[in-house]
Amino acid sequence: MELRKLTADDYEACMALSEYAFQFTLSEEQLEKRRQEFARHNVLGVYADGQVGAKLQIIPFQTYIQGRAFEMGGIAGVATWPEYRRKGWVAGLLRYALEEMNRNKQSVSFLHPFSFGFYRKYGWETYVEFKKYKLTTSMLPTKKQTPGTIKRGNPELPVLKQIYDEYAARYNGTLNRDDAWWSNSVYVKKGSQRAVYYDESKVPKGYVLYEVKEGKFTIGEMVHLNEEARQGLWTFIANHDSMIDEVTLQAPASDLLAFQLDNPRIQQEVVPYFMARIVSVEQFISQYPFASQDSPVQILLEVEDAYAPWNEGVWELNVALNGTASIWKKAETERHAQNDQQIRLTIQTLTAILMGYRRPVEMARIGRLEGPANAIEALEKAVPKRETYLLDFF
Structure with missing residues (x-):
């Protein structure tokens, strides 16, 4: 077996x-x-018997976390020829990928798992879920008159980007999309029909990408910056009631659509979606904006990470009054001396907490985090509350 970068x-x-x-x-x-995309990606493979026996690719992305753009490595295309499976080659590729991302300053990684349990073994953890809705036309939100207007057609990309970027920055784990991603992924996969909601001042505040076919209104993406835009877009959708029988869409896990309907008994499903992994504890936390504090906070984190040994050990985290963090690894002698004063957790748990998917207190309650109550409470206060969401797929 030979691990190497592919060309x-x-x-x-x-x-x-x-x-x-x-x-x-x-x-x-x-x-x-x-082929053009392949040239941009970092593709790693296992060579055996003179051929590529297994491979994966690391796609360079940026993701929003606490309102900031972080460099992210998207793992995709993990595959092995059947005659070479069960040999531990994917495990070797994932180790190699972590080393590559660490060298390239990609402090966090996302992937869409075929099996959540499989990738948990290597340090990835669930970080996002979404609601999937199906409504009949009789269940659609009531049509409401709004002061703005809808423009259907082919809006210029900067208009959609302006709305999306403001919306995406409100969540953790959304992609910071570049023009190529919009052209090659969003436009291709989200529906050929587009409509934008403009408020009374002609400022774009929401959009919907969709398809209408065989009596179905399929929403590929719906983004709104305020309640007025949400109502305006739903009224536009409801105006198709003579053409359609049902509407399908996805929304953030906290979405309140059902509550806002006259009949909330609609079909809705919560779907676990992507996994995330902190690649470098030091890089990630150094740029992570914690919540503002009444007084400086010091927290010791004992991190377990078998597949990225540079993360393993005890880290001293200091959070300043303005939420700025500094972190460094403690020496082995200090680690044992401080053992009864620190929080112990795996890289999976740390990822779920800092991504905003789960809170420190609830992770302690289910045994995924151990430590003194005052240290856990300090971490609880230090991590800002912000929902996770992801509108894309790779």
């Missing part, structure tokens, strides 16, 4: 493996577009 010469071999493993076939045009 453009390996593209055909990688695509053959992907098509086989994920059971799809691409056209010549699609293959050429994938």
Whole structure:
């Protein structure tokens, strides 16, 4: 087995493996577009018997966390030829990927798991879920008159980006989309129909990307910055009632749509979605904006991370009054001396907490975090509350 970075010469071999493993076939045009993407990605592979036996790719992204853009490595395309499975090659690739992301200052990583349990073994943890709705036309929100207007058609990209960027920064774990991602992923996958809501001052405040086909209104993405825009978009959707029988969409896990309906008994499902992993505790926490404090806070974190040994150990976290953090690893002798005064947790638990998906107190309650009550409470106060959400897929 030989682990190495793959090059453009390996593209055909990688695509053959992907098509086989994920059971799809691409056209010549699609293959050429994938070739261009392949050149931008960090692709790692295992060579055996003179061929690519397994591979994965690291896609360079930025993600919003506590309103800031963090460098993120998106793991995708993990595949192995069936004759080479159960040999530990994916585990080797994931170790290699963590080392690569650490070198490239990608302090956090996301992936969409085929199995949550499988990737938990390597340090990733669930960080986001969403609500999936299906409504019949008779259940749609009541039409309301709003002071703004809807413009349907093909809005310029800067208009959609302006709305999306403000919306995405309100959550943890959303993508900071570049123009290429909008063109190659959002526009292609979210629906060819687009409509924008403008308020009374002609400022764009919401949009919907959708398809209307065979009596179904399928919302690929719906974004609104205030309640007025939400009502305006739903009224626009409801005005299709003579053309459609049902509407489907996804929304943040905390979404209040059902509560705001005359009949809240609609079909809704909570779907666990992506996983996240802190790649470098030091890099991640150094740029993480904690909550403002009444007095400086010092917390000791004993982190367990078998697959990224640079994270393993006891870290001293200091949070200033303005929420700025500094962190450094304690020496081995200090680690044992302070053992009864620190919080003990895995990298998975730390990720879930700092992403905002779970709170320190509730993780302690279910045994995922151990330590003195005053230290846990200090961490609880230091981590800002902000919901996770992800509108994209890779």
